[in-house]
Amino acid sequence: MRGTDEVSGSLFSYVDLDERVPAGHPLRKIRQIVNDALASLDAEFGALYTDFGRPSIAPERLIRASLLQILFSIRSERQLMEQMDYNLLFRWFVGLGIDDAVWVPTVFSKNRDRLLTTDMSRKVMAAILAHPEVKPLLSDEHFSVDGTLVKAWASMKSFQPKHGAPPPHDDDPGGPPPPTDETSANTGQPQQTETQPMPDTPRQTRNAEVDFRGQKRSNATHASVTDPDARLYKKAPGAAAMLCFMGHTLMENRNGLVVQAELTHADGHGERKAALEMINRHSPGSTRRLTLGADKGYDSADFIADLRRMVVTPHVAQKARHSAIDGRTTQHPGYALSQRRRKKIEEPFGWAKTVGGMAQTVHRGLDRVRAQFTMTMAACNLARLPKLLAA
Secondary structure (H helix, E strand, O other), X not given: OOOOOOOOOOOOOOOOHHHHOOOOOHHHHHHHHHHHXXXXXXXXXXXXXXXXXXXXXXXHHHHHHHHHHHHOOOOOHHHHXXXXXXXXXXXXXXXXXXXXXXXXXXXXXXXXXXXXXHHHHHHHHHHHHOOOOOHHHOOOOEEEEEEEEEEOOOOHHXXXXXXXXXXXXXXXXXXXXXXXXXXXXXXXXXXXXXXXXXXXXXXXXXXXXXXXXXXXXXXXXXXXXXXXXXXXXXXXXXXXXXXXXXXXXXXXXXXXXXXXXXXXEOOOOHHHHHHHHHHHHHOOOOXXXXXXXXXXXXXXXXXXXXXXXXXXXXXXXXXOOOOOOOHHHHOOHHHHHXXXXXXXXXXXHHHHHHOOOOOEOOOOOHHHHHHHHHHHHHHHHHHHHHHHHHO
């Protein structure tokens, strides 16, 4: 029997959001871990807010919504609010009821930027990794480190001389045309009573053509007027230089989870400095013998000496010439194992740039981009946890 195509609205609706989500949906396990991690940060959240004034958006909901935006590759806060308005799965994950109103995108962005600083992003990642179900998955002895470039939200045209005149705005419609000799000579004569037609104002193109050929530009003499923290850099010879930051991660070698994340200015020494900082931050004052796998870019005598003083065995890939790694390290079977496992660190970078939106950041400033990069790596860990815990 054919059903009828009738549209009739109900006066009352009884919708349980938890029943709408399938039992085997991966977001169930992710939401459980995130809620437990946020519950452990309750004292940290309490110290950030006062006891009077207008209530803000709950910090737990801000963090859950930010993780949801990364996990589902939602490109903007406005689109995130639009999705949360009609997507029951998103409402359930964030903690909004079926009748709760979503936030204004600008209000959400302002509240989130005040909350998710670099320190808070690191605390969220640490709370997730300290979860009782997640902690047994981590190795506390064997790690790998690497870095990647994150394209800044600034164009090459914004890379201007530091002490030069500010560049003209491309979208400036321009002023009225200068007076001609004929009009200036007739200034003493009485004006005509007829209304003169408005002269056509030449409008400049919004994105004017700029030729950089033959110009020498470097970070010492130039800076971006859009994002002064961005640096002109290229990681490989022959590649095109771009305005970017440098992201770094410290990965444990057992299951390939990121345990530390850092973002610095892009320069030739940033990777090694960040590696030492992340090791100190993850295992401060450790006297246990740790191993650190890395590629040839970390094969520097100073870096190797610093690792040995920190009781860390440098499992760094050897350069063809003038390598600081000798037979004392390469003769052990653990060295070859670290060299195989360290390549897994490229997977979080690939996930962050294809799914997490870190191929080009939408934020400006070193602190904001660092907080975004840290949260993206925390979301990358969460995306892998349902399969790891089910294994």
